[in-house]
Amino acid sequence: MTHLDRDTLALVALAELELSAAEREHLAACPGCSGELDALRRTVLIGRSAGSVDLVTPADAVWGRIHSALGLSDAVAAPPRLAGLDLAGSALAGSEPARLEAARADQNPAAPDPAVPDPAAPAPADRAPVTYLRRRQRTWVPVAAAACAVGLVGGVAAGAWWQSTSAPAPETVIAQAQLDALPGWTARGSALVEESDDGRREVVVDLADDAGADGLREVWLLTADATGLVSVGLLDGSSGRFSIPAGVDLAEFPVVDVSAELADGNPAHSGDSIVRGTLNTL
Missing domain, CATH: 2.60.40 (Immunoglobulin-like)
Incomplete structure (x- = not known):
């Protein structure tokens, strides 16, 4: 063996x-x-x-290096604050990146997205109308954190169920x-x-x-x-x-x-x- x-x-x-x-x-x-x-x-x-361990909040520069290494957009340039994240995802709208995206939209509501042509504009005579799909906004950090948290809770629940149903x-x-x-x-x-x-x-x-x-x-x-x-x-x-x-x-x-x-x-x-x-x- x-x-x-x-x-x-x-x-x-x-x-x-x-x-x-x-x-x-x-x-x-x-x-x-x-x-x-x-x-x-x-x-x-x-x-x-070793006893209890005190967790230390990382410096903002840590997120800056992560942001740079992953090539993330300016919308998530600020360090994320995930303490109030809802595991079901309902708090994503209130997360830092979402608030930044909303603030940017409010500041320039009339600015069109160059990557998304105006669907109301008439199509050229020699072409059929085209329907465009709007790009999904990237919320990398909150979604990843929510997935990890939900997975952790599910794992704990599964472990508790197994222990309660298995007899020695x-x-x-x-x-x-x-x-x-x-x-x-x-x-x-x-x-x-x-x-x-x-x-x-x-x-x-x-x-x-x-x-x-x-x-x-x-x-x-x-x-x-x-x-x-x-x-x-x-x-x-x-x-x-x-x-x-x-x-x-x-x-x-x-x-x-x-x-x-x-x-x-x-x-x-x-x-x-x-x-x-x-x-x-x-």
């Missing part, structure tokens, strides 16, 4: 896509793909932990563990493994509030002697649910470990474990 592409790994890191059994098997056996996924998950976690597959708890603090930590928690009817397995981790909420935390499955390990994802908050790769045998990797990690891009275990516990099969 070829390597997983970056777009697929990015969707997995965002929890927007679930891999097939063959893809999970490849991910478990491929250090390159698993390392790439770990790096993307770290990026997602860092982005989500029944799951059975097949193993559980108590997570105890390692030296230097006072945390505690629990872990359990759930298996769905189609064979997918997930480890569910719940930690107490004192389990190192600051910084990155990563969930691992270890061998009993801690000489082998598999990362299953980054823990965001006090609890999380992580897919177990299809090729991982819990009899060989029975230990659940949560480590404190640095945001240094290194996918290896930091060596600083917060809690750890051994799964007991039910």
Whole structure:
């Protein structure tokens, strides 16, 4: 099987896509793909932990460069103001470009458009009358913004409908563990493994509030002697649910470990474990 592409790994890191059994098997056996996924998950976690972002209104010169690059007309030379745009398009008449076009028409109402001959003028005797179509006024920025906004609203609505109508597959708890603090930590928690009817397995981790909420935390499955390990994802908050790769045998990797990690891009275990516990099969 070829390597997983970056777009697929990015969707997995965002929890927007679930891999097939063959893809999970490849991910478990491929250090390159698993390392790439770990790096993307770290990026997602860092982005989500950054808090709110203040949006800054761009300078008028920014629109000037866009205007020049696209070769737009003087009617849309002024920076657009789209804050009051109606998603249904009813506010387009009040947008900046439309107001400019209307103002220009009011200032010179009698000036004919040289590109649109007067339909009332008599046609030459040797020619049949011709009906001309008036050129449509270009409102590039408002229409594009309206289309993007409507698409965004439609996407959100579709996502909400899908989540409300899709039911998760029944799951059975097949193993559980108590997570105890390692030296230097006072945390505690629990872990359990759930298996769905189609064979997918997930480890569910719940930690107490004192389990190192600051910084990155990563969930691992270890061998009993801690000489082998598999990362299953980054823990965001006090609890999380992580897919177990299809090729991982819990009899060989029975230990659940949560480590404190640095945001240094290194996918290896930091060596600083917060809690750890051994799964007991039910």
